[in-house]
């Protein structure tokens with residue numbers, strides 16, 4: 001994923017992925033969920049600028 005300036009507007013795609021995805025209270029919670037699903041190697045946790053929670057994305 002290319003790096004972009006931090007103050008970017010929220011795209012419709014980001015909005016969709018936020019509403020579609022499960023939210024986690026912390027990075028640890030997100031990684032625990034990936035671990036339980038056995039996909040911790042294929043997922044990365046990231047803080048969501050929209051909801052302020054954490055989501056999992058494909059690594």
Ligand SMILES: [Zn+2]
Nearest residue numbers: 018048050051
């Ligand atoms: Zn979100």
